[in-house]
Amino acid sequence: MLQVHTAGVFDFDGYLSDRRSRVEGKLTEYLATGEPALLWEAMRYSALSGGKRLRALLTIAASEAVYAGSELQKLAPDLDCVEAVMPLAGAIEMVHAMSLIHDDLPCLDNDDLRRGKPTNHKVYGEAMALLAGDGLLTMATEVLIGASDSRIPRQNLLDVALGLSQAAGPSGMVGGQVKDMQFTGATDSKFDISTVESIHSAKTGALIRFALWSPAKLLGAQQKQSQALWRLGEIIGLAFQITDDLLDVTGDATTLGKTPGKDQATQKATWVRVFGLDGAREKLASMEAEGKELIEKNLLDNLDAPVLHSLLKYSIHREK
């Protein structure tokens, strides 16, 4: 299924670059110019501003991991499973982009820079940034339902559309943003490990879990696999956040594309604050080990390359 092997060696960078460019291409297509032109420009400005595309890559890799033997493979054996999950991967990236736009607004984080570029409201003004975020949130569902292949079982598509709303909403991302806001600036005595976990589990974790679980649901994979992907999503989501917290302390501005040290300055609830640098690193190592075992036991039988494991490692060992 993967077209990025050279003499039997898996080319992970080649894989990432190929899949990323397919996602970018699709996002460009989904967000092609419409009216009012400036609104669409503002939406594209944030949704097409690069970034790691971690969520979309997880969705694609999970799809490639579970396609063989899935309900959809039996129904439509000629369907390219990467193509089949593109509307889903695009929708997830739109929800993510929307959360960054709204998070950066003056009334929340008041950030001027994102990925080394001026934030949406710095370019288009607050009102347009607010509405561009709203527009991306509605476009996510529109693209997921409107652009998905008609051979995908209808109940699967409904389950995934429901899951996306839950991951994005008050029980997920939006709820996490509120918790984060409520605990930012709180004194040390006021929060503990369960507080930090609950913030991250909702704010960034919900969408990452959904990114891994949803392709299994969409394609109709075996239940063992969708459960393993859900747990892998918990692991990668948490690992990704701990790495973010570490990089805020140890990273440098040029590589990060944003100013480090901000968490401490704003007294954010972070892993490093609760466990220290060494504690956070130990936690990461044990999570990587659990994730690796999970993949090997439940998912590798359908994979012709250790893509998911590479993505797990990447989410932990990245430098930005």
Added chain:
Amino acid sequence: MLQVHTAGVFDFDGYLSDRRSRVEGKLTEYLATGEPALLWEAMRYSALSGGKRLRALLTIAASEAVYAGSELQKLAPDLDCVEAVMPLAGAIEMVHAMSLIHDDLPCLDNDDLRRGKPTNHKVYGEAMALLAGDGLLTMATEVLIGASDSRIPRQNLLDVALGLSQAAGPSGMVGGQVKDMQFTGATDSKFDISTVESIHSAKTGALIRFALWSPAKLLGAQQKQSQALWRLGEIIGLAFQITDDLLDVTGDATTLGKTPGKDQATQKATWVRVFGLDGAREKLASMEAEGKELIEKNLLDNLDAPVLHSLLKYSIHREK
């Protein structure tokens, strides 16, 4: 189907009051307390703050008008069609509430009062209001898909969820808010009737059209009926907006629950500004006549009371 007849006379006020209270009850159920508690409180503050519930009433009335002979009646003859569209009606009201919260924010209309009460951000702060709006937008899809009866044909539910995203998004409500913002304050020479129509058709029209069309799609009504409801949605949407513009000039603050004269002060693109008071009133009269004929020709055969016509009249002859 209606339980509000007394000695053969249709009690429209009784009908409105009954259907409104069922919608309020369902919204209360859909938005029952969750975590974080303050986010849910902020969402409920706006979604349960009363209001006319025009959109939900249109959805319910359209459902009652087309249920007889629909696909769903054949599939599930024991289903109460009002109950069947409650998740849809609730979702539409949540999208509407979300649009009011974001519209009222300082970066947009900067309104302090809504329906005679302090606006969401005046009570909960800007950040929470922003996130409460985001939360209501995701909850709309969550409730529509998650709470709808499992006997509703899956493709119908997908078509309606797609339609809701389109009505709320850049081609609908959000796009209309952007256009409105871009033309507010423009000089007279800069806008004409097609500009005003295009703003209203998107900003308020899209959701009202959807409110009337979507129950026909959900229940699987005859195509003649869903087309008539779409056109009726165009008429009621536009009539509702022209009436709003008129009330801003002729209404009084106590009845309206908001300050009149604001359109003129902010140089909004309104019908009265383009056509004058008499021109706007003439337009309303001709639209009411067209809507009445449309209902009589295409929809009345399934109705045991002229509910849709009463709602058309109500959207035009209301005093607030």
